[in-house]
């Protein structure tokens with residue numbers, strides 16, 4: 171519980187400052203006399219709690235809650251850090267004059283399932299008045315949970331809880347039924363809630379008022395979730411097609427590449443180009459219209475485009491991630507063809523050479539990788555000018571900040587022409603986009619690969635494990651994951667065949683664990699799971715630190731407002747696009763929809779030399795959003811990413827259900843990391859404070875940076891950038907040897923094996939300057955070069971432990 175202790179100290183340091191909108195307010199219910207402490211988010215969300223008298227000395231198992239919200243649905247997370255995944259969730263919504271409640275549980279960023287544990291909700295009162303609804307309830311068995319064996323708990327005797335809130339404007343599809351399907355939240359977040367004055371000696375008396383257990387009615391006509399393998403379409407009332415699964419080809423392959431994202435697609439293309447037979451296997455469905463993807467708003471019907479192809483629709487994943495995001499990890503990840511490069515905002519950075527030189531071992535320094543990197547940028551040059559008419563649309567917020575930096579003496583740069591200019595610089599955003607569409611690896615490498623007869627692609631197919639005999643893999647086992655998916659086993663070319671894991675930082679690490687490669691405690695969990703009976707025997711386990719060294723850009727958001735900033739509602743563009751903007755996009759690939767939501771830019775960079783002598787890199791992404799925190803649409807958020815040089819590391823773990831979780835977050839665990847965050851925010855405040863009419867909202871102008879940063883929850887849910895890396899670290903220090911930290915060698919080969927490789931962000935030893943997609947593609951290009959040179963005999967050489 172190292173993570174929790176850290177969180178506790180961070181929150182204790184924070185009590186002097188409460189985030190705006192989340193002030194604690196006492197509230198007494200007029201009808202029952204129940205006294206609550208309440209917290210409100212904006213004007214439409216209030217949650218309050220009352221606790222048993224002894225809750226500060228003996229951890230409570232229940233509480234009385236009040237939820238008061240407007241429209242749609244709202245809810246809360248009881249989780250350790252108020253997170254959505256791996257936590258007991260409660261959602262509520264109005265139905266006629268009643269309030270319907272439902273306990274839920276999510277293992278990934280998808281519609282949470284109905285919770286299977288023994289939490290019990292009894293209503294004390296409820297009311298619905300116009301668009302406002304309120305429920306007062308007793309919640310028993312709500313501070314610990316067990317959903318099909320996945321457990322967690324929080325304790326009330328620390329004197330505070332970290333709570334999560336979520337709220338949506340749209341009503342559930344079948345509101346009379348607690349099991350109803352509902353859409354994604356429009357706002358969500360976490361906050362620290364001090365509970366030491368919420369205990370009351372009258373608790374037992376109040377709890378006795380909870381008598382109403384009936385909760386909605388589903389009737390015989392329940393609308394069930396249509397988990398059609400191609401995900402939700404705009405016509406969700408049509409039942410999903412029946413799923414047919416297929417037996418795989420009996421061919422053998424020189425290379426089986428698992429995962430079609432930034433790591434898998436380029437290397438699959440390069441190896442097939444060199445004449446190797448290659449099978450690329452993707453767990454999810456097709457995404458881009460280019461591959462017959464079907465997920466799209468109505469206004470794209472009849473075009474070759476889906477939601478994934480139109481840059482301005484990229485944030486739809488925060489509204490509707492069902493069938494898009496992975497179900498088997500507690501972080502947001504794209505489980506569709508293209509992986510992260512299908513769902514992200516498309517940011518595309520020429521790596522800072524220091525990102526190779528400082529993080530990677532010899533053999534992977536910038537001079538080694540340079541030709542491969544050039545090949546990657548020749549295939550996908552990217553652009554900082556995504557609209558085909560060369561116009562930057564709605565640049566008001568961009569101008570406010572850019573002018574501020576210019577005044578402060580920061581230098582304007584063309585970032586991809588000056589990859590080393592990363593200190594006190596700012597500029598336009600670079601995207602992988604091409605001709606006004608997403609582009610990227612799917613539009614380039616995958617196109618050329620698919621033209622070759624020696625290349626095959628499976629979609630909707632999960633690779634369950636690598637089949638191996640000691641050091642040598644012979645096949646992969648497949649599970650069908652949707653229509654047209656494959657089930658069975660597919661073989662590698664005997665003796666010379668190789669498997670490349672490119673399933674992402676959580677996916678590849680999980681595959682290693684399921685294949686008997688990893689730390690003993692993690693392998694024991696796999697052995698005790700549904701995989702147990704078919705798992706490779708214990709004498710064949712390879713002990714490597716898979717899951718350690720987890721790293722991500724630590725995200726710290728700051729907010730300013732300025733009268734010139736103009737907000738564009740990219741979310742509304744899903745159902746109701748502005749006709750002119752739509753026309754421009756459809757006819758000419760010009761206008762705001764060629765730019766990523768929510769209007770990203772300027773980007774800016776800072777480098778801080780900290781007291782430990784290290785230089786730490788920071789990158790900032792500005793965006794036009796954040797009205798929920800400031801009360802005005804004239805808001806710019808600037809997200810600070812702490813990158814290269816950061817020394818905090820976390821750990822990924824596997825659960826008995828074979829999902830993956832961030833067991834220890836990788837944020838602010840070292841003094842130097844904290845120092846860099848604070849100093850750089852001070853630089854930013856100094857640069858922008860003189861800007862005429864600019865107001866600091868978070869932190870407030872009169873608040874210290876340290877005070878603000880200490881007020882923020884430190885957890886994966888609150889601070890991630892979703893640039894996860896490092897779970898199968900590359901290095902010269904073989905992880906099987908005492909104190910060794912590396913899982914793969916400089917040929918990306920897993921230590922102790924002769925033909926299992928990992929090529930994706932898992933192998934990155936440390937964080938990059940910027941968003942990592944382009945660097946992953948460059949690493950994939952380079953790995954292809956090395957693999958083609960690596961002979962079977964050489965690959966066998968370091969299989970034995972050298973100590």
Ligand SMILES: *[C@@H]1O[C@H](CO)[C@@H](O)[C@H](O)[C@H]1NC(C)=O
Nearest residue numbers: 297298299300301302303304
């Ligand atoms: C219903 O809401 C309106 C507007 O917020 C308020 O004026 C009125 O008093 C409410 N009525 C009840 C019965 O709560």
Ligand SMILES: *[C@@H]1O[C@H](CO)[C@@H](O)[C@H](O)[C@H]1NC(C)=O
Nearest residue numbers: 182185329364365366367368
């Ligand atoms: C609650 O805790 C805070 C700090 O943790 C303290 O300042 C405050 O006095 C406490 N209140 C009560 C009622 O104990």
Ligand SMILES: *[C@@H]1O[C@H](CO)[C@@H](O)[C@H](O)[C@H]1NC(C)=O
Nearest residue numbers: 458459460474475479605607
């Ligand atoms: C859609 O069609 C246009 C025009 O033929 C083409 O340029 C573009 O690449 C296609 N995009 C996709 C995603 O298929």
Ligand SMILES: *[C@@H]1O[C@H](CO)[C@@H](O)[C@H](O)[C@H]1NC(C)=O
Nearest residue numbers: 319694695697698699700826
């Ligand atoms: C194995 O799993 C069972 C339940 O599935 C659990 O009760 C038991 O503690 C687990 N054993 C180990 C060693 O994890």
Ligand SMILES: *[C@@H]1O[C@H](CO)[C@@H](O)[C@H](O)[C@H]1NC(C)=O
Nearest residue numbers: 750752753754755757758760
């Ligand atoms: C598309 O481009 C043509 C040629 O530049 C121009 O005449 C037309 O007005 C544009 N249409 C839209 C909707 O922008």
Ligand SMILES: *[C@@H]1O[C@H](CO)[C@@H](O)[C@H](O)[C@H]1NC(C)=O
Nearest residue numbers: 593594776777778779785786
């Ligand atoms: C970054 O630039 C600032 C301003 O010129 C300078 O004070 C600072 O020393 C530079 N940082 C590093 C690590 O060189």
Ligand SMILES: *[C@@H]1O[C@H](CO)[C@@H](O)[C@H](O)[C@H]1NC(C)=O
Nearest residue numbers: 737738739742797801802803
């Ligand atoms: C901000 O804009 C959105 C979308 O147009 C709107 O729904 C919301 O009410 C606006 N917020 C404020 C505070 O004006």
Ligand SMILES: *[C@@H]1O[C@H](CO)[C@@H](O)[C@H](O)[C@H]1NC(C)=O
Nearest residue numbers: 570732733734861862863864
């Ligand atoms: C600042 O705001 C005032 C009034 O709102 C306006 O008259 C003035 O032009 C603004 N100045 C700048 C530099 O934006």
Ligand SMILES: *[C@@H]1O[C@H](CO)[C@@H](O)[C@H](O)[C@H]1NC(C)=O
Nearest residue numbers: 865866867869870871872873
């Ligand atoms: C800081 O500024 C805010 C708003 O500008 C104000 O409400 C608050 O009282 C100030 N706090 C202090 C300690 O001056």
Ligand SMILES: *[C@@H]1O[C@H](CO)[C@@H](O)[C@H](O)[C@H]1NC(C)=O
Nearest residue numbers: 903906907908909910911973
């Ligand atoms: C491993 O690390 C520990 C602690 O840093 C050190 O004492 C020990 O000598 C190291 N062992 C080896 C084999 O390097």
